[in-house]
Amino acid sequence: MADAPKPLLIKRYASRRLYNTETSDYVTLEDISGFIRDGREVQIVDLKSGDDLTRQYLLQIIAEHESRGESVLPISVLNDLVRSYMSGDVSVVPQFLQTSFDMLRDGQSRVLENMTAMNPMAKMPGLGVMQAQQEAFMKAMTGGWGAGGTTSKPAEPPEEEPDQNEDLDAIKKQLADLQSKLSKLK
Incomplete structure (x- = not known):
């Protein structure tokens, strides 16, 4: 340590x-x-x-x-502190307060460690189903653009300038496919 x-x-x-x-x-x-x-x-x-x-x-x-x-500090705690220190007897209050604050600090640091160590959303019931539905929706909306719709790797740039007519035809086809998929979802 x-x-x-x-x-x-x-x-x-x-x-x-x-x-x-x-x-x-x-x-x-x-x-x-x-x-x-x-x-x-x-x-x-x-x-x-x-x-x-x-x-x-x-x-x-x-x-x-x-x-x-x-x-x-609440009034009741202040009264208890005065009472414990003025009684003349050996007080356990200082040790109790020290132990209580140590436990509080330890508990807070463990909560913060757990919050940063793992995503609290990961244990949310139904999260996997929601993610699968979101992926399916995105795939349907994009018509499979972007190699499955879930990868973050950018497409490689073409080595040659593509023919603009081919691009336009491909876009029209993808749009028609997307419209067809949307009509099936209804």
Whole structure:
């Protein structure tokens, strides 16, 4: 298994400004939120003390989204979180949440793999019959033009310029055959 990429390192200066060490520029909480939405892991550390501030800033991002009316977590979940952390007992909630999100991520990636690995339409009942009917219809409509009507190989160009009268006669014959087949379908 390949190693996970290193998290994007963000340093917090004494002025509380956040500095992206990859791009050498200052970033906002909204920028950090965007990095995370794009699938990046981030680590936010205090420049002076080296303390990891990631948890504090991630909670702040969630709080800001909640304050703007964007419901991140249902009230009942927020109540349960507060209750579990304030009870004084060792809480299983953090491990439960971690396991739940791991399972969610794993499930989503498996669904995406399955969607790209196989065409979901392939298992649709009656698809084979529909394809056969479509091929028969196209063959009848084109009068067999294009070597069976289902190959995608282009016709070889003629070595000599064909006689235009022969082409016109061939087209008239194919049109008459097509009309005859259409009248039989009715």
